[in-house]
Amino acid sequence: MTKIPYSKAPLSFIGQKRNFIKAFRHVINANIIGDGEGWTVVDVFGGSGLLAHNAKHLLPKATVVYNDFDGYVDRLNYIEDTERLRQQIYSAIEHLPRQKALSQNDKEVVIGIIKSFDGFIDVHSVANWLLFSGKQVRTLDELYSNTFYNTVRRSPYEQATGYLDGLVVTTESYTTLMARYKDQPKTLFLLDPPYLYTGQGAYNQEKYFAMVDFLYLMSLTRPPYIFFSSTKSELMDYLDYLKQLNNDDWQKLGGFERVTIQAHVNHERAYEDNMIYRF
Structure with a gap:
């Protein structure tokens, strides 16, 4: 395992959450003690593996599951x-x-x-x-078929030494993965799902992430969780709706803390990114 954890993924990945790494590390350290002994952390929509990598570095005694939802390991x-x-x-x-x-x-x-x-x-x-x-x-x-621009990376890529060390790597549906762990109280879900009506993951999944997928995901979500969303997703609107109902789902999912940053697609487009969490 690397002595210093990666702060960004070794290869490019849209939505890798590198802007949240400092806050993510703080939340983990503030809520899980003892190097994570007895804990399981499941990176449900693993993406670039950056969250799973950092979780394992911070919690060396925990079991950290990285769901390689987008074939990132092959790229590495x-x-x-x-x-x-x-x-x-x-x-x-x-x-x-x-x-x-x-x-x-x-x-x-x-x-x-x-x-x-x-x-x-x-x-x-x-x-x-x-x-x-x-x-x-x-x-x-x-x-x-697209217009090309001269934005080729100037610095060389280095070997991703230690990036996957200690991780349990799997590739499976979020439904089966979460169902296997949802009743284990010392299992933390890391959740960074596709936005509604976008492709599942940045690359490999052709099926769209539709309303039923989102609702099923929310039915499997329970504390402790760390959930990432933005103004491009429906999560915060959905949680506001649950708060108005004040039903069992709100009791299960509400009461969270929230970290917000301004993210930029490019110099013309910006949006709000959120990390919400409850332990």
């Missing part, structure tokens, strides 16, 4: 190929203005490099280098 396994491809693309366009759209000729040069690359291609990292901020794609063909 090929980080050397990703760095090699980054170097090739960066060398080809480093002389061009940063943050500006590539000409069609320069775009074709980059596409040629990608098509001739002899290793694993992490389309999500490549999209992060070449597309407008926050733009996501699932395939190389979809990538090629």
